[in-house]
Amino acid sequence: MSRIEKTFKALNEAERTALVTFIMAGDPDYENSLKVLKSLPESGADIIEVGMPFTDPAADGVTIQRAGQRALKNGANITRTIDMVKNFRSGNNTTPIILMGYANPIYSYGLKQFAKDAAFAGVDGLIIVDLPPEEDAELRGLASMQGLDMIRLITPTTDEKRLEKILDGACGFLYYVSITGVTGTAKANSESMKLHLDMIKSKTNLPIAIGFGIKTPNDAQEMSYLGDAVVVGSSIVDKIKDIGDNGGDISDVTTLVSSLSYVLGSRL
Amino acid sequence: MSASSYKNQPDEHGHFGRYGGRYVAETLMPLILSVEKAWNEAKYDPEFWEQFGDLANNYIGRPSPLYFAEKTTNHLGGARVYFKREELNHTGAHKINHCIGQVLLAQRMGKTRIIAETGAGQHGVATATVCALFNIPCTIFMGSKDVERQSPNVFRMKLLGAEVRPVNSGSSSLKDAMNEAMRDWVSNVNNTYYLIGTVGGPHPFPAMVRDFQSIIGKELHKQMIEREGRLPDTLVACIGGGSNAMGIFYPFLDDLDVKMIGVEAAGLGVDTDKHAASLNGGRAGVLHGMQSYFLQDEDGQIQEAHSISAGLDYPGIGPEHAWLFDEKRVEYVNITDDEALAAFQLCAKLEGIIPALESAHAYAHVLKMAGDMPKDHIVVINLSGRGDKDIYTVANKLGVKL
Numbered sequence: 001m002s003r004i005e006k007t008f009k010a011l012n013e014a015e016r017t018a019l020v021t022f023i024m025a026g027d028p029d030y031e032n033s034l035k036v037l038k039s040l041p042e043s044g045a046d047i048i049e050v051g052m053p054f055t056d057p058a059a060d061g062v063t064i065q066r067a068g069q070r071a072l073k074n075g076a077n078i079t080r081t082i083d084m085v086k087n088f089r090s091g092n093n094t095t096p097i098i099l100m101g102y103a104n105p106i107y108s109y110g111l112k113q114f115a116k117d118a119a120f121a122g123v124d125g126l127i128i129v130d131l132p133p134e135e136d137a138e139l140r141g142l143a144s145m146q147g148l149d150m151i152r153l154i155t156p157t158t159d160e161k162r163l164e165k166i167l168d169g170a171c172g173f174l175y176y177v178s179i180t181g182v183t184g185t186a187k188a189n190s191e192s193m194k195l196h197l198d199m200i201k202s203k204t205n206l207p208i209a210i211g212f213g214i215k216t217p218n219d220a221q222e223m224s225y226l227g228d229a230v231v232v233g234s235s236i237v238d239k240i241k242d243i244g245d246n247g248g249d250i251s252d253v254t255t256l257v258s259s260l261s262y263v264l265g266s267r268l
Numbered sequence: 269m270s271a272s273s274y275k276n277q278p279d280e281h282g283h284f285g286r287y288g289g290r291y292v293a294e295t296l297m298p299l300i301l302s303v304e305k306a307w308n309e310a311k312y313d314p315e316f317w318e319q320f321g322d323l324a325n326n327y328i329g330r331p332s333p334l335y336f337a338e339k340t341t342n343h344l345g346g347a348r349v350y351f352k353r354e355e356l357n358h359t360g361a362h363k364i365n366h367c368i369g370q371v372l373l374a375q376r377m378g379k380t381r382i383i384a385e386t387g388a389g390q391h392g393v394a395t396a397t398v399c400a401l402f403n404i405p406c407t408i409f410m411g412s413k414d415v416e417r418q419s420p421n422v423f424r425m426k427l428l429g430a431e432v433r434p435v436n437s438g439s440s441s442l443k444d445a446m447n448e449a450m451r452d453w454v455s456n457v458n459n460t461y462y463l464i465g466t467v468g469g470p471h472p473f474p475a476m477v478r479d480f481q482s483i484i485g486k487e488l489h490k491q492m493i494e495r496e497g498r499l500p501d502t503l504v505a506c507i508g509g510g511s512n513a514m515g516i517f518y519p520f521l522d523d524l525d526v527k528m529i530g531v532e533a534a535g536l537g538v539d540t541d542k543h544a545a546s547l548n549g550g551r552a553g554v555l556h557g558m559q560s561y562f563l564q565d566e567d568g569q570i571q572e573a574h575s576i577s578a579g580l581d582y583p584g585i586g587p588e589h590a591w592l593f594d595e596k597r598v599e600y601v602n603i604t605d606d607e608a609l610a611a612f613q614l615c616a617k618l619e620g621i622i623p624a625l626e627s628a629h630a631y632a633h634v635l636k637m638a639g640d641m642p643k644d645h646i647v648v649i650n651l652s653g654r655g656d657k658d659i660y661t662v663a664n665k666l667g668v669k670l
């Protein structure tokens with residue numbers, strides 16, 4: 001059983017919604033980013049998404065755009081991101097790590113080498129924003145050979161016909177983009193999402209993680225009833241940006257993550 | 269010849285060989301598929317082309333003349349040089365051709381808002397123009413650096429009723445304006461049409477923009493037969509994203525005796541880090557919805573382009589050009605800022621035509637090449653735009669204060 005499967009199984013048995021936290025690799029710099037990464041599981045993160053910085057992140061709002069720029073300025077690249085995961089794995093063999101990013105740096109690194117190196121470092125899954133099902137076959141095949149899950153995305157624009165296409169080849173879990181927009185914008189209306197999610201759940205048994213626009217413990221709690229996991233990104237990244245030179249501290253991040261985890265303590 | 273025809277690309281998934289495709293966020297996929305469906309229907313609807321043809325003739329002012337540049341020909345003493353005069357179009361460049369086509373499609377799709385990106389402002393002005401004509405609200409994304417250096421075009425867009433949104437993300441240039449337009453589109457999928465300004469972006473945009481721009485090559489074919497009784501020997505066009513070049517090349521791709529040359533912007537030189545030559549100075553990658561050639565560093569991070577011409581200042585190129593480059597059907601060369609600047613001035617003095625700095629790149633290559641060609645060789649330059657918009661840039665370069 002993969003780390004992702006084990007995690008969802010355990011949480012399901014405990015009747016808890018998983019907390020998925022997003023950080024940008026190398027933000028604000030390698031050392032601090034690694035410290036934050038290592039602190040996340042003990043603060044309550046069940047799954048960690050690690051962003052791979054890119055100069056042209058067309059699906060991201062300004063918070064995550066800037067995180068990527070800070071990381072790139074301080075020398076981040078795929079080699080160092082994979083190295084960071086390897087370092088994390090030396091002390092944690094249970095928390096799933098999902099690498100999230102855009103296609104070009106991966107194509108530049110080499111798809112086959114990337115899948116191999118990521119799997120060897122202990123990565124569990126990939127979310128590549130600009131590889132829709134129409135274009136993901138090559139990387140999905142290579143990833144699958146290495147035991148990596150290519151996580152597919154579902155959005156408010158996904159109708160039943162499109163859903164079939166997305167589910168054909170989906171694995172790990174499904175990432176539900178709850179709004180039509182970029183990361184870090186307004187929260188979705190949970191009422192209107194429910195019908196759509198009910199339709200999706202009738203077609204698949206894969207766990208569903210809900211992301212985009214979830215910032216506070218209140219948001220997380222509201223969304224926790226709709227899916228198997230909630231993803232929090234921009235509000236965590238917002239705390240990370242001040243670590244180091246700007247006087248912020250890692251405890252600002254762990255405090256937020258703990259409070260997010262706390263509200264997800266029970267679904268009952 | 270490695271392909272049976274050079275005109276049967278892309279395949280049904282929008283791939284030109286390995287290039288092209290639909291590399292967009294899942295949120296946009298249903299919309300991209302609906303644009304494709306609408307385009308496939310419009311493409312075979314005579315009524316659609318009747319509307320297009322009527323506006324092309326009576327609003328744009330087509331067909332654009334084919335002009336024998338006798339002074340240039342005599343000056344060089346070699347090949348006979350012709351200009352395909354796209355600079356005489358309404359709004360002063362070829363961009364209006366695909367704007368008319370796409371606004372008709374947007375209207376067919378029932379879209380009530382249009383967005384576009386622009387670099388020099390030519391595509392932005394053309395988009396604002398057709399949106400005024402069709403009374404559709406439009407928002408133009410423009411890098412804040414370009415807003416500053418192209419202020420006359422910013423004012424023109426505003427006069428035409430468009431909202432111009434300066435983009436400060438990334439490097440604040442054309443590629444970032446395109447990212448920002450994509451972000452807006454993801455956020456407004458239901459009512460908005462993204463009127464892409466070149467033969468780039470996700471499928472079906474590269475093929476669709478090419479098909480609208482092909483009116484240039486089709487007219488040229490007819491005009492050349494009427495004038496010279498034969499096809500031209502060499503076609504020359506400048507390349508940023510590559511829309512004017514695809515427009516003049518495409519109808520001739522299977523006429524293997526017609527040689528084609530695309531001229532990329534070499535900026536300060538392709539061996540420096542300040543150029544915009546994606547084919548000769550970049551490598552294959554994925555950006556803005558397509559697989560193509562891009563300027564990028566060893567980590568696959570996109571690099572800023574540089575050219576004196578804002579319209580060529582883009583770190584990528586349309587996927588069909590990437591394919592034609594690999595297939596060697598089209599030759600891709602480059603011209604520096606200085607060469608383009610000299611050609612700009614020479615064209616003005618010799619022909620009484622001030623070309624856009626973009627088109628001056630094509631003219632500059634012909635200045636290098638045509639003198640050594642036989643006198644019965646026919647070269648056609650796609651004079652894609654007029655240079656009025658560039659007088660501030662050129663004056664500044666020449667140390668003249670306006």
